[in-house]
Amino acid sequence: MRRSAVASEAKLLTVQFLKWVAERPRSYAEVQAAWSSTCPLNCAWEDAITDDLVERVADGSVALTAHGRAKLAEAGVAPATSAP
Secondary structure, eight states: OOHHHHHHHHHHHHHHHHHHHHHHHHEEEHHHHHOOSSOOTHHHHHHHHHSSSSEEEESSSSEEOOOHHHHHHHOOOOOOSOOO
């Protein structure tokens, strides 16, 4: 049961991270400062990169991918229009 709770918490953090990125353009440095963690239970930023939910764009900002926008929609969250 503990493993399920941790997995659910990680999914919620990932959705929270995606929503935060979608709210407005975010620089890579801003994302790193706000979401980097040495705690293996708080790895929303790293998971989002690995799962192709966000990407670095040419101007150096971080944006949702189509997959990231779909993940937000799946979670019932309407993303802002900050897509590249």
